[in-house]
Amino acid sequence: MHHILLRTLKTGIVTEKTPELPEEMKEISRKLLERGIGRFGRSLFIRHLDAGSCNGCEVEIGMLGSPCFMLEHLGFKFVASPRHADLLLVTGPVSLHMRQALLDTYEAMPSPKLVVSVGGCADDGGIFRGSYAIAGGVSEVVPVDLHIPGCPPEPLDLIRGLMTAAGV
Amino acid sequence: MDESRSPCSPFLEVIETDREGYLHLAMEMSETGGRLVSVWGFFSESLSLLFSSYFRGERLFTGRLSLSGKISDLPSITPFFPVASRMERSIRDLWGISFSGAQDHRRWLDHGLWERVPLTQKAQPETFGEGDYPFVRVEGMGVHEIPVGPVHAGMIEPGHFRFQVVGEKVLRMEERLGYSHRGIDGLSRNIPWNRGIKLAGRVSGDTTVGHALAYSLSIESAIGMEVPKRARFLRGLLLERERIANHLGDLGALANDAGLSFGLSQFLILKEDLLRQNKSVFGHRLLMDLISPGGVRKDPGPLPIAEMSGEASRILQEVEILEMIFEQHGGLQDRFFGTGTLPPETAQKMGLCGVVGRASGQPFDLRRLWKEPPFDETGFTQALETGGDVRARVAVRFFEVKESLRLVQEILLKLPSGDVFLEPPSGESGKEGIGLVEGWRGEILCWSRLEGGDIVAASHFHDPSWILWPALEMTIPGNLVADFPLINKSFNPSYSGHDL
Ligand code: SF4
Numbered sequence: 001m002h003h004i005l006l007r008t009l010k011t012g013i014v015t016e017k018t019p020e021l022p023e024e025m026k027e028i029s030r031k032l033l034e035r036g037i038g039r040f041g042r043s044l045f046i047r048h049l050d051a052g053s054c055n056g057c058e059v060e061i062g063m064l065g066s067p068c069f070m071l072e073h074l075g076f077k078f079v080a081s082p083r084h085a086d087l088l089l090v091t092g093p094v095s096l097h098m099r100q101a102l103l104d105t106y107e108a109m110p111s112p113k114l115v116v117s118v119g120g121c122a123d124d125g126g127i128f129r130g131s132y133a134i135a136g137g138v139s140e141v142v143p144v145d146l147h148i149p150g151c152p153p154e155p156l157d158l159i160r161g162l163m164t165a166a167g168v
Numbered sequence: 169m170d171e172s173r174s175p176c177s178p179f180l181e182v183i184e185t186d187r188e189g190y191l192h193l194a195m196e197m198s199e200t201g202g203r204l205v206s207v208w209g210f211f212s213e214s215l216s217l218l219f220s221s222y223f224r225g226e227r228l229f230t231g232r233l234s235l236s237g238k239i240s241d242l243p244s245i246t247p248f249f250p251v252a253s254r255m256e257r258s259i260r261d262l263w264g265i266s267f268s269g270a271q272d273h274r275r276w277l278d279h280g281l282w283e284r285v286p287l288t289q290k291a292q293p294e295t296f297g298e299g300d301y302p303f304v305r306v307e308g309m310g311v312h313e314i315p316v317g318p319v320h321a322g323m324i325e326p327g328h329f330r331f332q333v334v335g336e337k338v339l340r341m342e343e344r345l346g347y348s349h350r351g352i353d354g355l356s357r358n359i360p361w362n363r364g365i366k367l368a369g370r371v372s373g374d375t376t377v378g379h380a381l382a383y384s385l386s387i388e389s390a391i392g393m394e395v396p397k398r399a400r401f402l403r404g405l406l407l408e409r410e411r412i413a414n415h416l417g418d419l420g421a422l423a424n425d426a427g428l429s430f431g432l433s434q435f436l437i438l439k440e441d442l443l444r445q446n447k448s449v450f451g452h453r454l455l456m457d458l459i460s461p462g463g464v465r466k467d468p469g470p471l472p473i474a475e476m477s478g479e480a481s482r483i484l485q486e487v488e489i490l491e492m493i494f495e496q497h498g499g500l501q502d503r504f505f506g507t508g509t510l511p512p513e514t515a516q517k518m519g520l521c522g523v524v525g526r527a528s529g530q531p532f533d534l535r536r537l538w539k540e541p542p543f544d545e546t547g548f549t550q551a552l553e554t555g556g557d558v559r560a561r562v563a564v565r566f567f568e569v570k571e572s573l574r575l576v577q578e579i580l581l582k583l584p585s586g587d588v589f590l591e592p593p594s595g596e597s598g599k600e601g602i603g604l605v606e607g608w609r610g611e612i613l614c615w616s617r618l619e620g621g622d623i624v625a626a627s628h629f630h631d632p633s634w635i636l637w638p639a640l641e642m643t644i645p646g647n648l649v650a651d652f653p654l655i656n657k658s659f660n661p662s663y664s665g666h667d668l
Contacts, residue, residue: 003493004430014437048323052348055325055664056373056454062323062417063443066436080321097279097347098326101318127366132286133351152373154453 015070042075047085053092057119057152082108093125094135193231194245197222203519206630207255244269277346306332325663341644348667356627372665377410378607380459382614385603387461396587399463404542408572411608415569426503463589484573504559508655522610528556534606546578561658631665
């Protein structure tokens with residue numbers, strides 16, 4: 001036990017400063033607010049859904065759990081049930097086999113349902129576009145409020161995107 | 169021997185067979201201690217090819233069955249290697265050709281949503297509705313069923329698990345995969361290798377280096393070209409960095425699943441440090457799009473060698489401290505010990521490789537067996553445990569992450585100068601090549617066939633997860649439902665790498 005305490009003390013606080021939002025993202029944030037969504041301030045529950053990604057996007061979403069980012073101090077929390085979620089974070093080109101699961105998950109969320117798509121694939125199918133096995137980008141299946149580009153987007157891009165969506 | 173093959177490596181042998189010879193090879197391999205690596209096929213108007221690859225001793229033997237005319241069925245090797253079942257079912261789903269001699273006729277990658285056979289555009293034979301995949305059920309007093317997925321509670325990939333349980337104990341677990349199927353076999357047809365390499369790097373994002381390397385090796389072997397020595401060393405460096413990043417993440421997640429969140433925090437700090445250095449030196453955190461046929465796309469120039477070595481040795485020290493904490497933590501050891509045991513005999517029968525194989529007494533590691541550059545100059549010590557439980561898989565990961573951190577320093581020290589990329593010459597139509605790589609999960613195989621110029625007629629990507637998934641299924645019975653996430657994490661098979 002004392003090793004754990006010593007280690008924790010030695011590590012100290014590694015959490016970094018919250019990134020600044022560039023003007024254009026603040027603008028998007030304001031637009032979302034006008035539409036009546038995004039008034040989540042500092043409490044936003046997120047349900048993540050992999051709709052057929054290569055898992056590269058999952059690696060970076062997983063890194064948000066690193067103490068370097070400390071997502072929860074911004075009020076973001078990943079939840080297990082879509083019924084508890086304010087925001088649906090979708091990765092991957094929507095595979096034909098995940099299309100229904102995506103629709104069901106979206107359906108199960110309480111309004112207002114905020115949807116953020118993550119990574120080039122989620123935008124338009126990316127490198128998998130045109131395949132018989134792909135239903136298309138996320139917005140071809142459920143309405144998307146914000147897209148976070150990248151292949152995969154880096155943790156700071158993800159945080160900026162989430163802050164924009166939440167109107168923090 | 170057909171002139172279609174031209175493997176550069178002395179460890180690769182392709183054997184041309186007829187139908188009987190194909191089955192005979194499977195029988196011979198199963199009787200002489202060979203293990204199955206992969207089964208795949210390629211079919212077009214003029215050409216029908218079926219392959220099965222086996223590893224025996226230190227060599228990879230590939231049976232190549234070339235058929236002409238109209239094919240009504242293909243020979244199944246499942247009587248000799250049951251683990252081939254899902255691979256053969258996938259070939260049938262994608263090409264619409266059935267296997268004679270197979271036991272399991274259920275669809276696998278096909279979820280009943282395809283109107284036509286995807287890769288031939290022929291009309292579909294009978295189809296199962298999506299909801300009625302016939303899971304094997306256990307009957308009896310008090311037995312009930314728990315369906316899980318495809319959407320899971322955590323931040324993981326999609327897949328479905330069906331548990332048959334009594335009380336807390338699992339009697340049987342069956343997987344239903346294919347949710348991440350993106351049609352990669354189809355997408356890889358008739359594209360230039362510049363595009364193929366992008367696709368290879370996205371078969372499974374956490375193994376982008378491994379798959380890109382296997383693909384590059386397959387193309388280089390088909391062309392018959394060698395890449396510069398500096399490129400081979402850099403590829404080795406990238407491969408080890410990918411291994412370190414994934415092992416660090418897994419060790420943290422395993423501690424977390426066993427209730428010690430401290431472990432996750434600590435390991436994710438180390439992993440983040442490593443990924444940031446990847447970005448600053450190589451330009452991408454996950455090292456995507458760096459390896460390509462011909463070498464490595466970008467010479468990072470005079471690498472900040474001192475800085476990288478220093479970082480590796482610092483991480484090594486921290487890992488050693490964390491290993492001690494893990495070992496002394498009673499609660500953690502209690503969850504790890506004796507949980508999810510895959511006995512060496514079962515592992516051997518299934519032909520397990522990689523981390524999970526090495527934790528169950530299967531001493532395969534290409535870095536030791538083949539000693540290809542840079543591992544010929546750096547030396548390499550292989551991990552091996554025989555317990556086969558979660559504890560053993562944790563121990564193998566600790567051992568390997570430490571060895572890789574040492575390797576990184578050694579490779580940097582011995583990094584030769586020179587070119588890192590040679591433009592691959594034009595390929596000759598009909599040539600084929602195979603690449604095999606010791607990825608962080610285990611052996612990755614890639615096969616490619618050239619169309620001439622820089623066009624690749626087709627490729628097949630094989631991830632070790634094809635073997636890991638059935639092995640996980642074998643391991644679960646007798647364990648508690650609540651231990652499933654922990655055991656699953658200790659195997660950590662890729663969904664996307666399997667679903668293709
Ligand atoms: S955007 Fe890139 S990393 Fe994300 S799922 Fe697509 S290919 Fe993978």
